[in-house]
Amino acid sequence: MTMKLPDAVWRHRPGLDGLFGALDAAKGQARFVGGAVRDGLLGLPVNDIDIATTLDPHDVVARLKRAGIKAVPTGIDHGTITAVLPDGPVEITTLRRDVSTDGRRATIAYTDDWQEDAARRDFTINALYADPLTGAISDYFGGIADLGARRLRFIGDASARIAEDHLRILRYFRFLARYGDNELDSSAYDACVAAANSLMALSRERIADELLKLLGVASPIHALQLMVEGGILRPVLPEVDAAGIERIERLIAREAEAGIGTSALRRLAALLPPDAALAEAVGARLKLSNKGRKRLVVALEPVGNVESPRVLAHRVGVEGAIDRLLLDPNQPLTVLEALRDWTPPALPIGGGALIARGLTPGPDVAKVLRAVQDQWVAEDFPDSNRVAGIADQIVSKFQRARQ
Structure with missing residues (x-):
């Protein structure tokens, strides 16, 4: 008996029927492939849809245009076209076989043999195809059995x-x-x-x-x-050792207990020794985005015992404060409650209000504004009425000292 792909919402996304019509799926020219089939069989949510086709990529582009479907030649040299559908992109790749490869990139040739295409994929569970109309699965290397046994095998x-x-x-x-x-x-x-x-x-x-x-x-x-x-990981991340595994295990337990969603970057921080300079070097080595690098560094700076969670969050951002507090096993998880649904406010007073209180425009204004902000933070961000009082006190004190 042929195994079938279970029916699911993702199989009825707007535009898919028209796409399969354009690709002649009824004549066996196009099938779902890879992750969508694998996760569909496991009953997991499917986000990315990939389609394999026997049609030449230029033919795919022409057919999509005729059907009024936007086609983007994202990887046309490798046989891949992206169809833009209402609920997101779908990648369509012509069946391929490897001619030569150097471990980084492959030279490919097109084929109309589904098994040849399957043979160039990595794992048996990723080399499954499904007929979009009947749901019938094509399995050339025992992927269904491996999926059932939760067994990961290379092809x-x-x-x-x-x-x-x-x-x-x-x-x-x-x-x-x-x-x-x-x-x-x-x-x-x-x-x-x-x-x-x-x-x-x-x-x-x-x-x-x-x-x-x-x-x-x-x-x-x-x-x-x-x-x-x-x-x-030794060739690319020699800093990761058994202690890093213990730290990430502890972090995962703390994330779960605090009810805070997982973050891959926070977990990478846990994997590294707690050293901000090292985090900077690793972020640069992995060519992370500037934002990603900064997050790693902020996460691995020492927490210190002086600041309240909100003071810390005001200084380094809520995300950075949560990372740092979760990564420090000495911090009780209850401290995170102060940050739940909290956004650091902006100081509700500016230099103009200080000049109106008699300060001379210039460096004095910036100096007093900093003092007002420090007091405002120390008092846990009171409202504008209290800030006006703080400003009155600090301005008059500053003016007395100047006399």
């Missing part, structure tokens, strides 16, 4: 698959964390360990992207332990 020889694209090492651990039941395929793990140095050939952006996806998985601990034991 064919693991070392050969990794040699085609070194990023598959990191993908292996991400998929293991998300879909594996922790029963390890030792040949796959050994192949990843043996090839770990090849990660150095990849761009730091690709490494960071894959690492953050792994850290965003609900339970990444077991996969991370295996990575540390196998020296997987």
Whole structure:
């Protein structure tokens, strides 16, 4: 009996019927592929929809235009077109086979053989196709059985698959964390360990992207332990060790207890030794965005015991304060309550109000404004009436000192 893709809301997104009509899916020219099929079979939410087709990419563009569907040639050299539908983009890729590969990029040729296309994919659970009209699944490498057993296997020889694209090492651990039941395929793990140095050939952006996806998985601990034991990250992140695993485990428990959503960047901070200078270096090495780098650094600066959570949040931002308080095991989680649904207010007074109180325009205004702000923060951000009183006191004190 042929297994079928369960019916689900995502299969009826606006525009999909028209898209499959344009691609001649009724004649077997187009199928769902990859993550949508995998997660659809598991009953998980499906966000990204990918379609594989026997049609040439230029033919795909022409057909979409005729059907009034916007087509963007996002990766036309690699056979990929993006169709813009009302509920988001859908990627359509022509069936391919690898001609040659150097571990970073592949030279491909188009094919009309579905099994050839499946053979160039990474894991058996990602090489599943589904007929969009009947839901019938095409499985060439035992992916359905592996999905049922929560078993993660490379297609064919693991070392050969990794040699085609070194990023598959990191993908292996991400998929293991998300879909594996922790029963390890030792040949796959050994192949990843043996090839770990090849990660150095990849761009730091690709490494960071894959690492953050792994850290965003609900339970990444077991996969991370295996990575540390196998020296997987040593070539690119030698700072990560067993102590980092303990810190991230503690953080995940604290996130859950505090009812705060997971953050991959916060977890990356936990994985690193608590050192802001090191965080800056790692952020630069992984080529994180300026915002991402700053968040890592802020998270790993020492908390100190003086500031209240709101004072800290006013200084470094709510996100930074939550990161720092969660990462510090000495901080009771109750301190986070002060930040729930709280936005740091702006000082409700400006230099003009101080000049109106008799100050001479110039550096004195900035100096007094700072003093007013310090007092306002120390009193836990009182309203404008109280701030007016603070300003009166500080201005008169300042003027007396000037006399």
